[in-house]
Amino acid sequence: DAGITQSPRYKITETGRQVTLMCHQTWSHSYMFWYRQDLGHGLRLIYYSAAADITDKGEVPDGYVVSRSKTENFPLTLESATRSQTSVYFCASSVTGSTDTQYFGPGTRLTVL
Amino acid sequence: GENVEQHPSTLSVQEGDSAVIKCTYSDSASNYFPWYKQELGKRPQLIIDIRSNVGEKKDQRIAVTLNKTAKHFSLHITETQPEDSAVYFCAAKEGGSYIPTFGRGTSLIVHP
Numbered sequence: 001d002a003g004i005t006q007s008p009r010y011k012i013t014e015t016g017r018q019v020t021l022m023c024h025q026t027w028s029h030s031y032m033f034w035y036r037q038d039l040g041h042g043l044r045l046i047y048y049s050a051a052a053d054i055t056d057k058g059e060v061p062d063g064y065v066v067s068r069s070k071t072e073n074f075p076l077t078l079e080s081a082t083r084s085q086t087s088v089y090f091c092a093s094s095v096t097g098s099t100d101t102q103y104f105g106p107g108t109r110l111t112v113l
Numbered sequence: 114g115e116n117v118e119q120h121p122s123t124l125s126v127q128e129g130d131s132a133v134i135k136c137t138y139s140d141s142a143s144n145y146f147p148w149y150k151q152e153l154g155k156r157p158q159l160i161i162d163i164r165s166n167v168g169e170k171k172d173q174r175i176a177v178t179l180n181k182t183a184k185h186f187s188l189h190i191t192e193t194q195p196e197d198s199a200v201y202f203c204a205a206k207e208g209g210s211y212i213p214t215f216g217r218g219t220s221l222i223v224h225p
Contacts, residue, residue, distance in 0.1 A: 031211055042202065042217040043157070050211065058212070090156060094211070101147060102213065104156040 003027045006091050006105040014113050019078045021108050023091030031094045032074040033102065034058075034066065036087040043090070049074055081112045115140040117205050119216025127224050132193050134219045136203035137185040143205040146186045147213065148177060151200045160201075161188070193223045 004025040013019050023032065034046040045058030047066040055066050063085060065077045074093075078085055091105040116139040126132050138146075144165035149157035163170045163177045163186065170177050174193075179186040186205075190197055200220050204213040 033212075040217070043215045045212060048212060096211070101159045101162065104149075104158070106156050 004091065004093055004103055004105040006089075006108050008108060009106065010109050012111045012113065013081050015082060016080050019081050019110065021076045021078075021089055021091075021110070023074045023076070023105055025072055025074075025091075025093045025103075025105075027093065027095070027103075028071055029093035029095050029103075030071070031096065031100075032068065033092040033094075034064075034074070034076045035090045035092065036060065036085075037090060037107075038087050046076065046089075078110075081110075083112050086110060086112045115143060115205055115207060115210075115214040117203060117214045117216045119203050119219055121219060122217065123220045123222070125222045125224065126193055128193060128195060130193055132190045132197070132221055132223075134188045134201055134203070134221070135185060136187070136205070136216050137183075138205040138214075139184065140205070140207050141181075141184065142207045142209070144208045145206040145213075146177070146179060147204050147206075148175075148188050149202040149204070151202065151218075153199070157202060190221075193221075195223050195225050197221060198223045 007022045033048045035043045044060050049055045049068045052071050089108045092102040094100040094102045119136045147162035150160045151157040174191045176189045200218045202218045203216040206213040
């Protein structure tokens with residue numbers, strides 16, 4: 001579990017500001033994911049990546065941007081934060097995609113005022 | 114795409130009782146079914162998983178059963194303890210996909 005970290009752990013920002021959430025894993029896992037968790041909605045996939053420079057949209061990608069220039073990093077950017085983006089964000093990784101476990105980071109609690 | 118339904122949304126039991134959480138899935142091509150436990154304020158962590166070529170798997174007090182024909186799978190926790198209190202998520206993944214579909218979670222409360 002210590003192999004996947006997120007920063008910051010808590011963030012308060014204002015509507016309209018750009019915010020970047022960082023995710024770093026030390027396992028060299030190929031696959032990485034970003035989820036948001038809201039009460040009553042479980043885990044919803046925002047973006048995912050199969051390898052460096054390969055990213056794709058998930059269920060709720062609007063308002064978010066990702067990049068993956070290095071295998072170990074997968075930052076998530078909110079270009080212009082809105083109150084509806086207040087949530088807990090989890091990054092996850094897995095070795096391969098087929099039947100491998102996802103390992104989750106500790107999460108970032110984001111509040112947009 | 115895959116759709117996973119999870120029930121109940123909340124489950125309250127007395128310490129020592131058994132707890133059962135059920136999930137159904139829609140895609141018959143799904144072949145991997147993990148269960149995650151998320152304690153309050155913590156990250157989801159895998160507690161047990163099952164693949165489609167197996168009908169049941171046990172690990173101490175927890176077990177998972179899979180009925181491929183009916184497309185449902187269940188988590189069974191025996192002799193529940195207060196530390197079992199958490200939110201449990203089921204998920205299903207199709208063989209050709211690397212994205213699991215999660216259920217909405219079950220909040221399990223174990224009363225001492």
